[in-house]
Amino acid sequence: MTESVLIAVPTYRRTALLPPLVEAIRAQTEGVRTRILLVDNDPGRSAESVASDLGVEYLSEKTPGIAAVRQAALDAASDGELTVMIDDDVFPEEGWLHGLVAVWRETRAAVVMGFVRYVWPEGTDPWIAAGGFMRRTRFPNGKRLESLATGNVLIDTAQVRALGVRFDVSLGLIGGEDNVFGRTVVARGGSIVASADSVARDDIAPERATRVFVHRRAIAHGQARVRLLIREAPAWRRPLLHLAHLAGGAVRWVAFTGGRAISALRRDTAANAVFQRRAWFAQGRMLAALGIVRGEYARPKKS
Known part of the structure; x- marks a missing residue:
């Protein structure tokens, strides 16, 4: 058929x-x-x-x-x-x-x-x-x-x-x-x-092959991930999840930022970029935990 x-x-x-x-x-x-x-x-x-x-x-x-x-x-x-x-x-x-x-x-x-x-x-x-x-x-x-x-x-x-x-x-x-x-x-x-x-x-x-774009994209992915996890949880758990993701994002941001610095000293381009991507993702997690979310597909505001 x-x-x-x-x-x-x-x-x-x-x-x-x-x-x-x-x-x-x-x-x-x-x-x-x-x-x-x-x-x-x-x-x-x-x-x-x-x-x-x-x-x-x-x-x-x-x-x-x-x-x-x-x-x-x-x-x-x-x-x-x-x-x-x-x-x-x-x-x-x-x-x-x-x-x-x-x-x-x-x-x-x-x-x-x-x-x-x-x-x-x-x-x-x-x-x-x-x-x-x-x-x-x-x-x-x-x-x-x-x-x-x-x-x-x-x-x-x-x-x-x-x-x-x-x-x-x-x-x-x-x-x-x-x-x-x-x-x-x-x-x-x-x-x-x-x-x-x-x-x-x-x-x-x-225009997407720039550090500005991939920075914005990585943060947006972190924001979207946490927003979805929180919205799918029972209402009573959401305040706890906000705190957990804020703390978890902060710990990861510190760790990945440190890894980025070490890789820069070692002149390891790939590791430096990966650590930066993960640090930006962690930053997005923290922002979403604070209720700050700007979607990956957000459109420019009309003037």
Whole structure:
């Protein structure tokens, strides 16, 4: 039986990236019944005319945040369709779609997570490239996972609906919606497995290959992690968790800052960058424990 697949592309003001992405997606759909849907989070509907020109479906989701966009994509699929999501800033490599579908056929998992391969632009500061700021582990086909990233993913729509799992729209622009979604799937008896054969390449934009950007990203990840841990705890435990994460973050910040200083003396670039990344993550933990959270996907304020 040939599966039906809704291929959803969450997008926000990256219209120039959409035509080559859609072309690459179409090149991989042989033997699979597919619909391609652009899910636009721009209130100005900037991707609408692009969708029309490309002859693909279009959906406007005005609620800000990637969680709302991902849920809108999932809602747009029928029970008889698998939902594949691929971010608008990555590019599918050969075998991407069939790699996801093949693993689903073998495992019937609720979710199949593909691999995102980050590629730094030429001339990137070696310190940044060595710091592990953007990297994923390429797990073997069928390996069961406890966490989830949704930049390249297949979701068994009917199965996830039966489990009652949805993306948490209340997260807004904070991020972490994929982690919460994945943990909920597993907690309710579903499974997440890996597809090593489904690869999407992320050519990191030059403006992201800076210390300013990776600094902000590391802190945002620390903030999101602690915010999610606290919000999922019973109300009576939350004040204690605020204190625990503040103390834990402070201890880690001191330790990692010390490690960074020692690695600098040793001229160990990779260790220095890794210690700095961990120190920034710890800083984000402390900020979140104090109630200060600025999401990874926060947008500039209107003037």
